[in-house]
Every structure is written in C-alpha cells, then in structure tokens.
Amino acid sequence: MRALIPAEVLFDGEAPPTVLPVCDHYAGSEKLMSKSLALQAQLGPVFDVTLDCEDGAQVGREQEHAELVASMIGGEHDRFGRVGVRIHGFDHPHWRDDVRLILRAAKRAPAYITLPKIRRTADAAEMCAFIEGMRRELGIAKPIPLQLLIETHGALANVFQLAALPTVESLSFGLMDFVSAHDGAIPDTAMRSPGQFDHPLVRRAKLEIAAASHAHGRVPSHNVSTEVRDMEVVANDAARARDEFGYTRMWSIHPAQVPVIVAAFAPRDDAIATASAILLAAQGAQWGPIRHGDTLHDRASYRYYWSVLRRARATGKALPPETAPLFGMGSSE
Incomplete structure (x- = not known):
C-alpha cells in the first residue's frame, strides 16, 4: 500500500491551512526596496x-x-516570487489605479496585495472583486492572494467576516493606526513594548485578529517592532507574539530585524526531531493511533506536528532526510 502523506489524510479533504514566510518586510522608497530585494x-x-x-x-x-513598484515585481532581483505590494486604502482615489498599473506593468503578478485602512466588510469585498476582475481581464492564471490590515474600529468589529472573504490569506494588525484611532484614550506607550502587550484594548485586538485568522485558515501577522537598535527587544516581541497571542508571521521595517524575526518563529531543533519521529511512525501505521514514548497520539496531534514541520521548512530549517516521504518527495530539500 502506498504511504499516504499528511495533506491527504489529516484535513478531511480540505486544503491545509496556509503557511507563509514568517517575516513580512516593508519598504517604500526606491533605495530601500532595492536593498530589501538584495537581502532576500x-x-x-x-x-x-x-x-x-x-x-x-x-x-x-x-x-x-x-510604476516603480511594478518594475520591481518579477524583475531580475525578484528571484523567488515572494514580493507583494501594499496599495492605497479604499477611501483613497488612487487605489484602483494602483491595481491597474501594477497588474498591467509587472512582469508577473505580485505574490499578494495588501489592503490597508479597511473599515467595512463591503469595502474589502469590493476591492477583492475589483482585483479579481482585473486579474481575469489581464489573463493572469491564478487568483492573487490578499492580505488585510486590521487597524480601524470597523475592521476589528468585522474581523471574522473579513477573514472569511475567499481570496484573503492573511490578516495583519496595524498597531500604530489602531492606537491613534482611540484619540488619546490609549497612551502612546501601547505603541511599543512592553505596553503593546499589556494594554487591555490592544491585547483584545491582537487576540481577536489571531482567533479570526485561525478560524478561517488564514495567517495572523503581528505588527512591527519599532525598535531598530536593540535586537533583543525585537526577538522578545516576536516570541511574545508567537507564544502568547498565536501569531505565525510578523512585520519588519528594518533589515536587521529580518533574521531575528525568522529565527524567533522557527521551530526548535528538538521540536523538529519530535515532530519527525511522531509523523513517520504515524505514516507507518497508516495514520492510525500510535504510542510515542509514554504518550498516545492520533490525528489531532498529527495535525499539530505537521504544522511544526511546515513552519520549519518556511523558515529555512533543515529537516531530517527521512522526512522526505511525508512531503511526497524523494528528498526533504
């Protein structure tokens, strides 16, 4: 009997939840965009x-x-197809032109389009429909994934509806705009650590976004750390976002933050080893229950350990060669 792989048996015929690179690095000027692509x-x-x-x-x-952004997507420095774009928000008169210009001029479609300043589900749905219409008109083969910025009262109130929109792959928390939207009722200390993790209204927003994302198989992306000198602060922010709030991705605004964030979200070597051993044993048992050490495991825990290996691959961690059959491959690379 052929060895079945996790994606075939653990998700009841549905696609496994999306796994994206764990760091989303923002760049706005031509100089910084070029440097970011070189770092990638x-x-x-x-x-x-x-x-x-x-x-x-x-x-x-x-x-x-x-037009400048379009020239960089699919260009010689876009080697991996992991370059996205943030367009203007729904209330800005240029957002449709952003979409038209970029999709027409770029050598290939962006990896994703980020929609900021969402206030109403209907607005986000209209933007999604416009992007999908342009994609079809231009003959782009696949739908373009969308990432929504949750940074307004309206977006947070409708976060579960927004997460359910069909082409959405990720929800991001826009901390600065969210705090500012409270007109001084939240102190500015909540825009940085440790206040951003302690203020009740900010904690609530982070948790709602993470819960909505996971409920619909989307990727929750944590807000940026404003610290650009002390990378221990950035590492601690990433660890708290991961461990306390359930985020699996985080923004970066400085090149030095990128490797720190990637390392923080990467599974530990011992976690990879445990996940590998359990899943290989489960595959050998045709995904029935097994005993590993003194603990019983079934498909519920298998899904967890499969997520460990998928996240490890997304962060560039080396997997044991013997895990290759779990991915339906002859090699784990």
Whole structure:
C-alpha cells in the first residue's frame, strides 16, 4: 500500500491551512526596496518583501510610484516570487489605479496585495472583486492572494467576516493606526513594548485578529517592532507574539530585524526531531493511533506536528532526510 502523506489524510479533504514566510518586510522608497530585494536574494525566500504604495508614495506622485513598484515585481532581483505590494486604502482615489498599473506593468503578478485602512466588510469585498476582475481581464492564471490590515474600529468589529472573504490569506494588525484611532484614550506607550502587550484594548485586538485568522485558515501577522537598535527587544516581541497571542508571521521595517524575526518563529531543533519521529511512525501505521514514548497520539496531534514541520521548512530549517516521504518527495530539500 502506498504511504499516504499528511495533506491527504489529516484535513478531511480540505486544503491545509496556509503557511507563509514568517517575516513580512516593508519598504517604500526606491533605495530601500532595492536593498530589501538584495537581502532576500541573500537570505532566500524565508521572508517576504512588501513594496509600499500607501506610505511610500509622495502625494501627487502616486502613479509614478506605482510604476516603480511594478518594475520591481518579477524583475531580475525578484528571484523567488515572494514580493507583494501594499496599495492605497479604499477611501483613497488612487487605489484602483494602483491595481491597474501594477497588474498591467509587472512582469508577473505580485505574490499578494495588501489592503490597508479597511473599515467595512463591503469595502474589502469590493476591492477583492475589483482585483479579481482585473486579474481575469489581464489573463493572469491564478487568483492573487490578499492580505488585510486590521487597524480601524470597523475592521476589528468585522474581523471574522473579513477573514472569511475567499481570496484573503492573511490578516495583519496595524498597531500604530489602531492606537491613534482611540484619540488619546490609549497612551502612546501601547505603541511599543512592553505596553503593546499589556494594554487591555490592544491585547483584545491582537487576540481577536489571531482567533479570526485561525478560524478561517488564514495567517495572523503581528505588527512591527519599532525598535531598530536593540535586537533583543525585537526577538522578545516576536516570541511574545508567537507564544502568547498565536501569531505565525510578523512585520519588519528594518533589515536587521529580518533574521531575528525568522529565527524567533522557527521551530526548535528538538521540536523538529519530535515532530519527525511522531509523523513517520504515524505514516507507518497508516495514520492510525500510535504510542510515542509514554504518550498516545492520533490525528489531532498529527495535525499539530505537521504544522511544526511546515513552519520549519518556511523558515529555512533543515529537516531530517527521512522526512522526505511525508512531503511526497524523494528528498526533504
């Protein structure tokens, strides 16, 4: 009998939850975008690069900036196809032009499009429909994944509806705008650590976004750490986002943050070894219950350990060669 792989047996015929690179690095100026792409070429596709049309474009020069962004997507420095773009928000007059210009001019479709300043589910749905319509009109073969920024009262109130939109793959928390939207009722200490993890309203927002994401198989992406000198602060922010709030991805705004975030979200070697041993034994038992050490395991725990191995691959961690059959491959590389 052929050895069945986890994706075939653990998810009741549905696709496994999305796994994305664990770091989303933002860049807005031409200089910073070029540096970000060079860093990605060096480190590999363990992080995404988001080219920013919203905050990156000067007022009145939105078209020029969108054209610049389009020229970098699919270009010689976009080696892995993991370059996305943040367009303007629904209430900005240029968001449709961002989409038209980028999809028409880029050598290939962006890895994803990030939609900021979402306030209503209907607005997000209209943006999704417009992007899908342009994708079909231009003959782009596959739907373009969308990532939504949850940074307004309206977005948080409708976060479960937003997570359910069909082309959405990730929800991101926009901490700064969220705090500012409270008109001083939340102190500015909540825009940085440790306050961002302690203030009740901010904690609530983080937890709601993570819960909605996981309920619909989306990736919850944690807000940026504003610390750009002390990387221990960034590492601690990433660890708290991962362990206390259930986030599996995090923003970066400085190149030095990227390897720190990737390392923080990567499974430990001992966790990889345990997951490998349990899943290989389960595969050998045709995915029936097994005993590993003094603990019984079944498909519920198998799904957990499969997520460990998938996240390990996404962070560039080496897997034991014997795990190759779990991925339906002759090699784990």
